[in-house]
Amino acid sequence: MISKGDLKLSEKFDRLKAEGEGALIAYITLGDPSPAESLAIAQSLIDSGAVDVLELGVPFSDPIADGPVIQAAVDRALKAGMNTDLAFEIAGALDKKVPVVYLTYYNIVLQYGIERFAASCSRSGVSGLIVADLPHEESGEVRAACARHGVDYINIVTPNTSEARMRKILDGSSGFVYLVSTMGVTGKRKELSQSLRPVLERAKSAAMETPVAVGFGISGPDHVGDVIGKGADGAIVGSAIVDMIAKGASAGDIKEFVTVLKQATKPVTAFAEKK
């Protein structure tokens, strides 16, 4: 039996922390390759038992923070008729055993109506909202609407966010903090930035109690193990999964992939024991 608390980001992270694990946050673009298929993929990711938080992209035609893999997914989704109404239908229809968050761009929220968007997140069980192109200075209205509707507004910080700015952005943050690993856009990368450790330390100190998850470029279990090992509370994997979907991978293949990723969020000893 799933209780409401299971869908709360803070409780999820607390529980994982108590068990000494990091969170695996898996991203897919809603509507890719079609609205119905993306609902099925999202459900199978939840059902895999390996995904701790599911991040669903609500497509925007001009995603300036995304690399070619997610751009292509967005193009496929929009061609397949994806839109914001359908996104809320899909979120509502999911059997959510883990917290689900949305990632989108500001114009999508704005055109739907800021208040209405936050209310719809709440109604369809979306626990958190990430807006990729809404910097702190412009985010007041969205943050307030999220707060009114009990939706966690998830802040983004990057390697070039100064310490003072991080503290300003993360003051009163909720859910988790999205730390971008490298200067660039989303996409698979062979290696993670060398300078991740100091940036992560800065973010963790500024975030205080709020967990910090690292995203952008995390492509496989090695990267996941690396960022969790460096002290991140979660690892966000997007393009690597989206790429599998683009190549027509089966639900089984994707499940197998996230299961391997999840193993890498666990302490090495537990990992070894299970072997």
Added chain:
Amino acid sequence: MIESRYGEYGGTYVPEMLVPALQDVAAGYEKYRNDPGFRAELDDYLKQFVGRPTPLTLSRNMSRKYGFKLYLKREDQAFTGAHKINNTIGQALLAKRMGKTRLIAETGAGQHGVATATAARALGMDCTIFMGEVDIERQKMNVFRMRLLGAEVVAVKNGTRTLKDAISEAMRSWVTCLDDTHYLFGTAYGPHPFPAMVKDFQSVIGREARAQILEQEGDLPACVVACVGGGSNAIGIFSGFLKDEAVRLVGVEAGGCGIDSGKHAARFQGGSKGVLHGSYTYVLQDKYGQISDTHSVSAGLDYAAVGPEHSMLRDIGRAEYSYATDDEALHAFRELGMVEGILPALESSHAVAWAIKNAEELKGKTVIVNLSGRGDKDVYTVAKHMGVDI
């Protein structure tokens, strides 16, 4: 501090990664914009390199034919053939003072790309230009000009493969090279401080035009007309007359195949308020906020959003915005050539087309049309529309 809003419009809607970068640009601009040394250097380049001031030409034959006194502000005579160079020299000089060694830019018609490549060469900087594949095809000559100037031209293959996608790609690229690279944005659009800074560097058009018309006519014009892509040539010339309440300001957008066809780039006709590439303004979009595909015969006007200050000027009624269709612009292109001996850029042809279309209403009045660029780059497009193989 420079204002980041024009009424409710403008702002800085960008990923966090770009915020520190834009704050640096704003700080640099703030530091140098009133610096006498910087201004003197800029003025010197505008005079010696760009060839300013550009003339304000009385278009005698057109005036006789259409019954109003038509003056043309000759930005087509600025070096490289369009007003774009006013901004690229300004920003490049600023970037250099800020310690940058490389410029990147988006381009649609290729004019801004050429002007950026030129400024980069003149100031000894490296240069990369992002251009949509579709635009590369329709502006082959400018692509080759950029390469002759040592610029790398990156073909953008995403989305609609036009200006909009070139801007996205330039922004994506900029975050990977912030230390040594300035993003030289080409129009009075985008996140703060670009709308304010580009207006500043283009306001030389309006300052000159106002002084010239007073000298040549002894009076202010009844009307100032300019085409509006992102809005830089228009805001540049308007800025000289904003305080002259009696001067009617008209911006002309790209009506494409007609507003009803849906194939156009007239943001004030079919658009609504939204956010694209960092700015809150009028945008062509669907009800979910997906940005619409736009169309114009002129690549430089083929963009889904309009500079935020124009949205404000329209709201407060200080400027009005109309449009000219592809056919009207093509007609105006030929008309100005045949009647006056001047081939205007297809972008500028939209402004000329508006004046021709409204000749009756303008009868006996003095009108300045901003001839933002010359038509050489467009001869292939025009020939194609005429069914001529060249």
